Amino acid sequence: MNLNTLPSRTVAQRMEYFRSRLPSMRLDAYWVVDPADVRYLSGFTGEESTLLVTRDWSGLITDSRFEEQAGAEALVDEIVLRQKGMAATVGLLSRRMGLRRIAFTSRHLAYADWQALSSELVQARLVPCGEGLPERMRARKSREEAKAIALAVRLAERAFLRFVQQVQPGRTERWLAGRLEWEMVVAGAERAAFDTICAVGERASLPHAVCTERQVGPDGVVLVDWGARVGGYHSDLTRIVGTGTMPRRVRELAQVVLEAQEAALEKLAPGVSCGEVDRAARTVVARAGYGPNFGHSVGHGVGLTVHEAPRLAAGEVDVLLPGMVVTVEPGIYVPGEGGVRIEDVVVVTDGGCEVLSSLEREPGCRMDGPRGAGDGSGSCSGTG
Amino acid sequence: MNLNTLPSRTVAQRMEYFRSRLPSMRLDAYWVVDPADVRYLSGFTGEESTLLVTRDWSGLITDSRFEEQAGAEALVDEIVLRQKGMAATVGLLSRRMGLRRIAFTSRHLAYADWQALSSELVQARLVPCGEGLPERMRARKSREEAKAIALAVRLAERAFLRFVQQVQPGRTERWLAGRLEWEMVVAGAERAAFDTICAVGERASLPHAVCTERQVGPDGVVLVDWGARVGGYHSDLTRIVGTGTMPRRVRELAQVVLEAQEAALEKLAPGVSCGEVDRAARTVVARAGYGPNFGHSVGHGVGLTVHEAPRLAAGEVDVLLPGMVVTVEPGIYVPGEGGVRIEDVVVVTDGGCEVLSSLEREPGCRMDGPRGAGDGSGSCSGTG
Numbered sequence: 001m002n003l004n005t006l007p008s009r010t011v012a013q014r015m016e017y018f019r020s021r022l023p024s025m026r027l028d029a030y031w032v033v034d035p036a037d038v039r040y041l042s043g044f045t046g047e048e049s050t051l052l053v054t055r056d057w058s059g060l061i062t063d064s065r066f067e068e069q070a071g072a073e074a075l076v077d078e079i080v081l082r083q084k085g086m087a088a089t090v091g092l093l094s095r096r097m098g099l100r101r102i103a104f105t106s107r108h109l110a111y112a113d114w115q116a117l118s119s120e121l122v123q124a125r126l127v128p129c130g131e132g133l134p135e136r137m138r139a140r141k142s143r144e145e146a147k148a149i150a151l152a153v154r155l156a157e158r159a160f161l162r163f164v165q166q167v168q169p170g171r172t173e174r175w176l177a178g179r180l181e182w183e184m185v186v187a188g189a190e191r192a193a194f195d196t197i198c199a200v201g202e203r204a205s206l207p208h209a210v211c212t213e214r215q216v217g218p219d220g221v222v223l224v225d226w227g228a229r230v231g232g233y234h235s236d237l238t239r240i241v242g243t244g245t246m247p248r249r250v251r252e253l254a255q256v257v258l259e260a261q262e263a264a265l266e267k268l269a270p271g272v273s274c275g276e277v278d279r280a281a282r283t284v285v286a287r288a289g290y291g292p293n294f295g296h297s298v299g300h301g302v303g304l305t306v307h308e309a310p311r312l313a314a315g316e317v318d319v320l321l322p323g324m325v326v327t328v329e330p331g332i333y334v335p336g337e338g339g340v341r342i343e344d345v346v347v348v349t350d351g352g353c354e355v356l357s358s359l360e361r362e363p364g365c366r367m368d369g370p371r372g373a374g375d376g377s378g379s380c381s382g383t384g
Numbered sequence: 385m386n387l388n389t390l391p392s393r394t395v396a397q398r399m400e401y402f403r404s405r406l407p408s409m410r411l412d413a414y415w416v417v418d419p420a421d422v423r424y425l426s427g428f429t430g431e432e433s434t435l436l437v438t439r440d441w442s443g444l445i446t447d448s449r450f451e452e453q454a455g456a457e458a459l460v461d462e463i464v465l466r467q468k469g470m471a472a473t474v475g476l477l478s479r480r481m482g483l484r485r486i487a488f489t490s491r492h493l494a495y496a497d498w499q500a501l502s503s504e505l506v507q508a509r510l511v512p513c514g515e516g517l518p519e520r521m522r523a524r525k526s527r528e529e530a531k532a533i534a535l536a537v538r539l540a541e542r543a544f545l546r547f548v549q550q551v552q553p554g555r556t557e558r559w560l561a562g563r564l565e566w567e568m569v570v571a572g573a574e575r576a577a578f579d580t581i582c583a584v585g586e587r588a589s590l591p592h593a594v595c596t597e598r599q600v601g602p603d604g605v606v607l608v609d610w611g612a613r614v615g616g617y618h619s620d621l622t623r624i625v626g627t628g629t630m631p632r633r634v635r636e637l638a639q640v641v642l643e644a645q646e647a648a649l650e651k652l653a654p655g656v657s658c659g660e661v662d663r664a665a666r667t668v669v670a671r672a673g674y675g676p677n678f679g680h681s682v683g684h685g686v687g688l689t690v691h692e693a694p695r696l697a698a699g700e701v702d703v704l705l706p707g708m709v710v711t712v713e714p715g716i717y718v719p720g721e722g723g724v725r726i727e728d729v730v731v732v733t734d735g736g737c738e739v740l741s742s743l744e745r746e747p748g749c750r751m752d753g754p755r756g757a758g759d760g761s762g763s764c765s766g767t768g
Contacts, residue, residue, distance in 0.1 A: 047592060065592060065679070068719070106496035111488075111512055114495045128495055178569030185562030190595070191579065208431060208449060211574070295449070335452070 010142055011043040011075050015058060021133060022055050028099040028124075029054040030133065031090055031117070034108040036304040037134035039232060044074040050086060051076070052093055061089050087113055091120025099124050105132030131309075139301055139309040140323040145233065146347050146356075149303065149325050152193070152235035153345050153356045156228040159183035160239070160359060169218045169243050173198040173211040176222065184228045193227030193234040194306050204240075204339035207296055207331065219244040221363070223339060227306065234306045235356075236327050238343035240363035253290075253332045253340040254363045260284040260330040261342055261361075264298055264312075268328070268346060268353040274316035281330040282314065290332045299327040302345060324348040325356075394526055395427040395459050399442060405517060406439050412483040412508075413438040414517065415474055415501070418492040420688035421518035423616060428458040434470060435460070436477055445473050471497055475504025483508050489516030515693075523685050523693040524707040529617065530731050530740075533687065533709050536577070536619035537729050537740045540612040543567035544623070544743060553602045553627050557582040557595040560606065568612045577611030577618040578690050588624075588723035591680055591715065603628035605747070607723060611690065618690045619740075620711050622727035624747035637674075637716045637724040638747045644668040644714040645726055645745075648682055648696075652712070652730060652737040658700035665714040666698065674716045683711040686729060708732040709740075 018041055022030065032038055032051035039045055041053070042060055046069050049062035058076040070079045082089040094102060102121075104114075106128035118126060141149070163180040171179075177196040184192055199209035200216045204223035216222055220243045227236040240250060260281040267280040278298040285294045297313035302325055310318045312326055320326075324347070331341030344357040402425055406414065416422055416435040423429055425437070426444055430453045433446035442460040454463045466473040478486060486505075488498075490512035502510060525533070547564045555563075561580040568576055583593035584600045588607035600606055604627045611620040624634060644665040651664040662682040669678045681697035686709055694702045696710055704710075708731070715725030728741040 045594075065590070104495075106499060107494050109495045110491050111493045111495050111498045112490035112514065114498075115490060115512060128499060130496065174569060174574060178566055178575065182562055182566035185558060190558060191562065195575065206449070210429075 010144060011041070014137065015041050015053070015075065018133065018137065019053060019055060019058070022053075025103065025133075027101050027103045027127065029094070029097075029102045031102055031104045031109075032134055033113070034105060034132070034134070036138070036308075037105070037108075037132065040138050040304055041134055042074045042076050044070055044076075045232065046070065046073075048086075050090070052080075052090055054097060054099065057097070059093065061086060061093075085116065087116035088120055090117055094121060094124050101125050101127055103127040103129050103133075105129050105135065108132065135309050138303055140321050141303060141325050141347070142323070145303060146323065146325060148231045148233035149235060149345065149347070150356045152189070152228045152230045152233050153237070155184060155187045155189045155230055156193075156226060156235045156237055157357060157359050159187040159189070159228065160224070160226070160237070162186075163224075164241050167216065167222060167241050167243055169220060170215055172213045172215050173200055173203070173209075173222075174213060176216070176224075177211045177226075180224065180226055184226075187228070189228035189230050190232075191229055193229045193236060197223065197225035199223045199339075202336055202338045204341075205333040205335050205337060207333060207339070207341070216243055219247065221247060221250055221338065223341060225341070225343065227302075232304055234302055234304075235345055236302050236306055236343060237345065237357055237359070238329055238331075238341045239359060239361070240340055240342070242364050246364040250338065250340060250363050253334075253338075254342065256285060256288040256290060257330050257332055257340050257342050258361060259288075260294075260298075261328055261344070264328045264330065265346065265353060265355065268320065268326075268348065270320055270322050270348055270350065272320050274310050274312045274318050274320065275314055277312050277320070277328075278314050278316065281328070285330060285332060293332045293334055294330060295333065296331065298330055301326050320348050322348050322350050394528060395425070398521065399425050399437070399459065402517065402521065403437060403439060403442070406437075409487065409517075411485050411487045411511065413478070413481075413486045415486055415488045415493075416518055417497070418489060418516070418518070420522070420692075421489070421492075421516065424522050424688060425518060426458045426460050428454055428460075429616065430454065430457075432470075434474070436464075436474055438481060438483065441481070443477065445470060445477075469500065471500035471504055474501055478505060478508050485509050485511055487511040487513050487517075489513050489519065492516065519693050522687055524705050525687060525709050525731070526707065529687060530707065530709060532615045532617035533619060533729065533731075534740045536573070536612045536614045536617050537621070539568060539571045539573045539614055540577075540610060540619045540621055541741065541743050543571040543573070543612065544608070544610070544621075546570075547608075548625050551600065551606060551625050551627055553604060554599055556597045556599050557584055557587070557593075557606075558597060560600070560608075561595045561610075564608065564610050568610075571612070573612035573614050574616075575613055577613045577620060581607065581609035583607045583723075586720055586722045588725075589717040589719050589721060591717060591723070591725070600627055603631065605631065605634055605722065607725060609725070609727065611686075616688055618686055618688075619729055620686050620690055620727060621729065621741055621743070622713055622715075622725045623743060623745070624724055624726070626748050630748040634722065634724060634747050637718075637722075638726065640669060640672040640674060641714050641716055641724050641726050642745060643672075644678075644682075645712055645728070648712045648714065649730065649737060649739065652704065652710075652732065654704055654706050654732055654734065656704050658694050658696045658702050658704065659698055661696050661704070661712075662698050662700065665712070669714060669716060677716045677718055678714060679717065680715065682714055685710050704732050706732050706734050 176198040264281040299312035329343030333339035648665040683696035713727030717723035
């Protein structure tokens with residue numbers, strides 16, 4: 001199956017649904033500028049192109065560099081090759097079609113581009129949307145999309161199992177991250193989903209650690225946060241690996257984190273709010289006395305981008321729906337000492353959820369043979 | 385020398401100069417949101433943080449995750465740990481200091497963030513700047529910055545010389561790109577400067593080719609566009625390599641491209657406009673009959689980002705100054721057939737320019753031993 005382009009039927013249905021929503025929002029058109037949104041609604045995978053979608057017309061606005069690719073991929077009524085700037089072209093089309101209310105996702109459009117389009121329009125009004133309709137649609141994945149993400153998880157796991165053999169004293173964070181990214185390409189990924197995090201020792205207390213020349217020592221511990229991209233879809237996983245005996249302290253923290261993750265997974269089902277899932281994990285961490293050491297939300301949607309809707313965060317009232325694919329990644333961070341985060345990818349099913357990842361979750365996963373899996377979800381020696 | 389943080393003297397001088405420019409622009413403050421601008425003006429290398437700079441005060445607005453890092457790196461008057469959103473915090477500071485005119489770079493601020501800050505301000509006016517002052521300042525590199533870029537060039541070249549041994553029939557574009565990125569990490573780079581382009585055969589006619597599973601064949605040709613990042617600074621190079629005999633047609637196109645590059649390099653000197661450099665290269669390509677096949681500009685600045693000021697483009701009136709570091713990368717693209725681009729990095733000196741890259745430029749560079757260098761700038765067997 002070629003994952004680069006999803007079945008065209010699905011893309012056409014997305015566009016149809018998207019368009020059908022415009023009247024109830026009192027919109028004549030939506031200017032779609034985010035590359036992931038453009039790809040989702042039209043199938044076009046190129047760059048520097050936008051979509052203008054009206055109630056009865058859709059156009060991909062691109063330039064000559066992408067003409068051939070657009071013709072092969074984009075399911076739109078018209079491919080518009082722009083001669084001038086992007087905003088000037090959208091302005092021209094808007095005037096020609098007499099559009100009055102044109103929406104855009106306000107997080108995705110630079111002020112300069114808003115300004116450029118505004119100056120082109122006379123009678124039309126630009127309507128900023130805080131939460132974009134395309135991204136809301138993307139939150140719920142089709143069966144094909146869930147399959148693509150599952151494949152991205154499998155390739156990331158396969159690469160990880162080769163990578164852990166390389167986690168040896170003397171290796172630097174940068175070397176390790178680069179090695180894992182290379183193993184993902186060898187495993188068949190398009191490339192790494194994002195800049196891989198390898199945080200050694202107490203550096204794991206930084207949830208946003210950037211790799212350095214720091215070396216892992218004997219009996220050293222490395223937090224690894226990585227993912228693969230395939231067919232445009234991403235995976236996002238986190239594990240703790242060591243070079244020798246795993247320190248008891250790390251095992252203790254991991255026990256709490258794993259319980260928190262289990263509590264979130266038990267909660268995860270259609271109809272449950274995102275905030276409830278976050279609370280389930282947070283309660284376990286707080287009860288163990290580490291409430292202040294778990295500063296981030298418990299998870300996020302993953303798909304055509306690494307971070308997308310829904311947000312599994314405190315107080316989030318959005319409700320989970322079948323087909324949503326999210327990470328579940330509680331963590332405990334002790335400044336100056338270290339940190340433990342365990343992250344898996346799950347898809348919401350009709351009755352609950354299914355974990356797409358199958359790597360051993362306990363810290364210390366090494367390739368010295370199969371181990372008993374802490375939670376029965378898999379073992380070091382297989383990719384499930 | 386630790387390139388992660390430039391000498392603090394330099395950063396302090398930058399901030400001082402930046403601040404001194406505010407009165408003549410009738411500005412009370414500048415809100416700096418681009419990470420490269422933040423790093424340039426303050427030395428802070430973390431994420432999700434912005435700078436507010438007034439005529440007599442500078443503050444880095446960050447959150448608790450980056451508190452320790454900000455304390456160690458940021459040369460500012462105050463580190464402000466935000467409790468609320470970024471815009472709310474900037475709004476609070478602006479009201480407290482009675483700021484009236486606050487500038488921002490309009491390409492770098494999302495409309496949503498502009499909207500959020502606007503709603504916080506009562507008496508102040510937000511002034512969009514099309515061309516940002518920080519980016520204009522960044523165009524002219526200090527000696528230390530030029531050294532950092534030269535190192536990024538050297539590491540990219542060292543990796544390339546190991547990589548070319550791997551360019552063999554049957555390798556896919558993705559495999560090759562992943563391999564070169566891995567070789568850069570082994571050579572000592574932080575990571576790849578950008579997604580490496582490896583375009584096989586006729587796919588090289590796409591200036592923005594994205595790697596696929598396309599395999600290189602016997603007597604195959606691959607266009608490779610790659611760079612390394614080290615100490616936050618980037619390099620950006622392009623070469624043509626082959627698996628056997630280089631097709632005569634590729635050699636012919638390369639001859640024109642190399643002449644065009646030479647013409648641009650001869651022109652490159654302080655006081656010359658960017659448009660003149662572009663024209664020098666374009667004239668050579670057009671005279672050979674390939675004018676319509678050279679669609680992009682001849683080069684761009686490179687530094688803390690891969691693409692920055694100045695733009696060496698047709699009609700660009702900006703004048704070159706000593707210390708500017710730019711790529712020179714003419715190309716000829718024949719759809720359905722292939723393409724040749726040769727790209728090097730140069731620094732503008734007091735009397736002309738110095739090429740920082742030293743790899744053999746002729747297509748066909750392989751590791752089967754030293755070759756005569758086409759232009760005397762280096763050979764396959766050394767990194768210069």
